[in-house]
Amino acid sequence: MRITYILFLFTIISFAQSKNEFEIYNEFEQKAMLQFKDKEYEKALLNFQNAINLKPSENVTIYFYAVAAALNIGKLEKAKELIIASIHKTNASKSYFLNFEEFNNFRDQSMFAEIEKDYEKHISIFYKELEHPKIYREIDSLIKIDQKVRKNDSDRYKIMQIDSSNVKRLIEITKQYGWQSKGWLILWHQRGTYGQDNYVWNFFKPYINEQIQKGKIKKSFWTMFEEEQSIIKNKEQIYGLYFNYFDQYPIKDIEYVDKRRTENGLTPLWYMEKVYGVKLPTNYIKL
Incomplete structure (x- = not known):
């Protein structure tokens, strides 16, 4: 009986080890979301927390649903802890915090006013904990330029110039600092040539595929x-x-x-x- 149990345990561990972190993260996330929709808030909170523990900086929405699960079972301190952690780890936007629907029935709780009051302080902690804050801010500035030219200028040639300049800089940043997830929008604006034989895809296709293989970037x-x-x-x-x-x-x-x-x-x-x-x-x- 003991030998059978050990073999079973070994099989489970081996199976888990065959998955990368993102695959395990996705399983926790999906299970938690289904449990949340079924109002199984205790179970949902546990699986949301498992996902967060695995990849703390991955997804602000998972934090917020974990908060909602905690609120629904009266775990107010846990809810507050998760909201603050979401800002420190993901740079959760203030507007998202103020408009997340699952919080609406609980906004009379004092924690919401307290966190809103100190929001900028919490955001400053996010930047302090970044490995390369200047690069993070530079990607933000590239995206602002990207959006500004699309909003204020209908000149297709000028848009293409900005896109070309941005993606060249993104390649330089990626080579030196690794993939920056916020750079997705810059790469997205190269989708018209996706997969073609050019400097953009000759760099990014093998690079991203390698990161997917290593479990550093999502398979999707x-x-x-x-x-x-x-x-x-x-x-x-x-x-x-x-x-x-x-x-x-x-x-x-x-x-x-x-x-x-x-x-x-x-x-x-x-x-x-x-x-x-x-x-x-x-x-x-x-x-």
């Missing part, structure tokens, strides 16, 4: 790029990422869409319906 990183390319070329979706355009851009081989999604680090479409209220395509069948 390229799915939006692939989806956009498929829509432009074939007028159809691969993964069903454009939820409001299922009629205009149907999902190819929809019977396999959840298989494609899970293989590429995305949740099944039925999960998106349950957790986020996504309206599913009429021909979708949950397997």
Whole structure:
């Protein structure tokens, strides 16, 4: 009996070790979100906390749902601790904090006013704990330039100049400091040439793929790029990422869409319906 138990335990440990951190993180996150929707707040809080412990700087939304779970079971000190940690670790925006719907029934709690009052102090701690705060701020400045030119200038040539300048700088930063997640928008604006033989993709494709293999970047990183390319070329979706355009851009081989999604680090479409209220395509069948 003891030998059987040891073999079983070894199998479980080996299986867990075959997954990278992001895959384990995603499992905790998805389980927690389903439990939250089922109002199993104690269980949800535990799994949200497991995800946070694994990757503390990954996702502010996970923190906020963990806070909501704690609030629903009366763990006010835990809720306050998680809100503060979300600011220190993810730079949670003040507007998101003030408008997160799951907090609405609890905003009479004094912690919300206290945290709002000290918000800038908490943000300053986030910057103090960054390994490369100047680079973080530089990426922010590149994004501001990106958005400004799109808002104030319709000159396509000028937009292309800014995009080219930004992505060249992003390559330099990535070579020296590693991938900066906020740089995604800068890379996204190169999607028109995605996968082509040019200096952008000759650098980023192998680099990002290597980071995905190492578990440093999510497996789903390229799915939006692939989806956009498929829509432009074939007028159809691969993964069903454009939820409001299922009629205009149907999902190819929809019977396999959840298989494609899970293989590429995305949740099944039925999960998106349950957790986020996504309206599913009429021909979708949950397997």
